[in-house]
Amino acid sequence: MRIATYNVNGINGRLPVLLRWLSETTPDIVCLQELKAPQEKFPEQAIADLGYEALWHGQKSWNGVAILSRVGSISEVRRGLPGDPEDEHSRYLEADVAGIRVCCLYLPNGNPAPGPKFEYKLRWFDRLNDHAAELLRIDMPVILAGDFNVMPTDKDVYKPERWQEDALFRPEVREAFKSLVEQGWTDAIRTFYPDEIIYTFWDYFRNAYGRNAGLRIDHFLLSPQFDGRLVAAGVDREVRGWEKTSDHAPVWIDVLDNL
DNA sequence: ATGCCGTGGAAACCACGA
Numbered sequence: 001m002r003i004a005t006y007n008v009n010g011i012n013g014r015l016p017v018l019l020r021w022l023s024e025t026t027p028d029i030v031c032l033q034e035l036k037a038p039q040e041k042f043p044e045q046a047i048a049d050l051g052y053e054a055l056w057h058g059q060k061s062w063n064g065v066a067i068l069s070r071v072g073s074i075s076e077v078r079r080g081l082p083g084d085p086e087d088e089h090s091r092y093l094e095a096d097v098a099g100i101r102v103c104c105l106y107l108p109n110g111n112p113a114p115g116p117k118f119e120y121k122l123r124w125f126d127r128l129n130d131h132a133a134e135l136l137r138i139d140m141p142v143i144l145a146g147d148f149n150v151m152p153t154d155k156d157v158y159k160p161e162r163w164q165e166d167a168l169f170r171p172e173v174r175e176a177f178k179s180l181v182e183q184g185w186t187d188a189i190r191t192f193y194p195d196e197i198i199y200t201f202w203d204y205f206r207n208a209y210g211r212n213a214g215l216r217i218d219h220f221l222l223s224p225q226f227d228g229r230l231v232a233a234g235v236d237r238e239v240r241g242w243e244k245t246s247d248h249a250p251v252w253i254d255v256l257d258n259l
Numbered sequence: 260a261t262g263c264c265g266t267g268g269a270a271a272c273c274a275c276g277a
Contacts, residue, residue, distance in 0.1 A: 109275085
């Protein structure tokens with residue numbers, strides 16, 4: 001079973017790219033981020049025409065997350081992280097699909113740091129870690145997938161020295177990611193490729209994609225039920241080279257599905 | 260390397276992204 005995550009950077013603006021990628025790679029379950037569309041403007045029919053059921057949490061202009069499935073129905077568990085009823089951003093969607101608890105997340109960017117946006121990011125990360133600890137207790141394989149807006153280590157940044165003060169790389173954020181993983185999660189991409197340089201995002205300017213000046217910020221964290229069942233993983237990096245494409249590339253894992 | 264590109268939304272600029 002292939003599970004993918006893709007920050008589309010505007011689902012309607014990128015619809016041809018999304019549909020082409022879905023058609024060519026036929027992932028079974030997909031987590032999408034940055035829909036940038038209100039609830040009523042999600043392109044449900046175009047996605048259904050390719051055989052996908054969809055669950056989404058939209059928001060006008062910003063954020064927005066969705067889960068797609070072509071392997072059975074999507075049973076919503078929650079939208080929004082617990083811990084802050086004042087948080088209106090559409091950044092988290094959790095559902096059961098094909099016996100897997102799928103958690104699609106779009107962690108706040110947090111720039112400029114320091115500042116209120118960075119504080120929001122750190123609070124959001126704390127809430128995620130609290131909720132993730134609870135998820136490890138359920139009797140079900142769990143996947144946390146999405147745009148974490150964190151480069152976990154120096155290896156995940158083309159020029160780490162330039163990113164030290166950035167909200168995606170500051171020590172507090174890397175530390176939050178580290179303590180999340182240490183709860184018992186597996187960083188699937190890094191585990192599968194311990195030494196390679198792997199990026200999932202390239203800026204639009206300065207020819208970042210052409211120079212491979214990228215970042216690894218889209219991640220899969222797997223609960224222990226997946227141990228020994230991760231059979232392949234990768235980044236569809238050529239999608240980043242298509243016309244009118246997102247600044248992120250899709251990331252995927254293949255897992256044995258007899259869990 | 261300071262948003263140089265790109266999106267959505269409101270109103271021909273702005274907020275936001277990483």
